[in-house]
Amino acid sequence: MNRQTLIEQIRKKKSFLCVGLDTDITKIPTHLFATDDPVFEFNKAIIDATKDHTVAYKINTAFYEAQGLKGWISMGKTLDYIPKDIFTIADAKRGDIGNTAEQYAKTFFDTYPYDSVTVAPYMGKDSVEPFLQFPNKWAIVLGLTSNKGSHDFQLQPSGDGLLYEKVLTTVASWGSVDNTMFVIGATQKDQLERVRQLIPDHFLLIPGVGAQGGDMDTVAKTAMNKDVSILVNVSRAIIFAGNGMEFAEQAAKAAAGYGAQMKPYFK
Ligand SMILES: O=c1ccn([C@@H]2O[C@H](COP(=O)(O)O)[C@@H](O)[C@H]2O)c(=O)[nH]1
Secondary structure (H helix, E strand, O other): OOHHHHHHHHHHHOOOEEEEEOOOOOOOOHHHHHOOOHHHHHHHHHHHHHOOOOOEEEEEOHHHHOOOHHHHHHHHHHHHHOOOOOEEEEEEEEOOOHHHHHHHHHHHHHHOOOOEEEEOOOOOHHHHHHHHOOOOOEEEEEEEOOOHHHHOOOOOEEOOEEHHHHHHHHHHHHOOOOOEEEEEOOOOHHHHHHHHHHOOOOEEEEEOEOOOOEOHHHHHHHHOEOOEOEEEEEOHHHHOOOOOOOHHHHHHHHHHHHHHHHHHHOO
16 A cells, blocks of 8 residues: 555544554453354454554564464455455564565565565664565564663664664665654653654554553644654554453444544544
């Protein structure tokens, strides 16, 4: 999906919500274990229940990879089931030397036709560039993450600024606003303004609202630009809003609640 189409979808739905399909098999309702593929049946119900409120789904591949071959099959079926006008993210956090990165890019853009994949930039330009070679596909590069560990390296001084600032400006120069987004944690509220000074036009994927305590309004007020250009991810607080027979209705309610918080930001 290209940038223009994504912006149009956001404006049409008046939503920048991304629902995270972090489908932890130990947390899905027990009645689904009577089916052949409980993970897929869970995702299918969640997608049906939330698709009117969301413009993106983020599949965290860890939860599928942990199940081996069965997990990859559930992931492929889930990706296939997502409506084609909704942006898809493989949250795989890949990054390796060039020829290996090429294989990762093929995995998540060709074999599994995602719109985007998350990429760890620590290995530098040749590890990110293979993800920038596919038309209308995106590398979503880890910029400033939502976790406590972001203080260990990302928020440490480096040259004139902080390490993460250097990552944002350097990675931004490798691609364009049409093929590069950045992950910026909602929990990093003191840095959001600075992020927008450094990369005013790039799309940001913002996890950390919901279970991690980030605040939707702070994010929207600080990080939105004239083209909106943010996707706010919520995983556990939506997909595990309920865990009984009515889990999908509870997820729909939670997604609608986040959607309602976003509406006032659209004129
Ligand atoms: O900095 C980061 C980068 C990625 N994530 C991922 O986002 C979701 C958040 O899930 P919640 O349940 O809404 O907390 C999850 O897939 C993480 O791996 C992040 O949280 N922070």
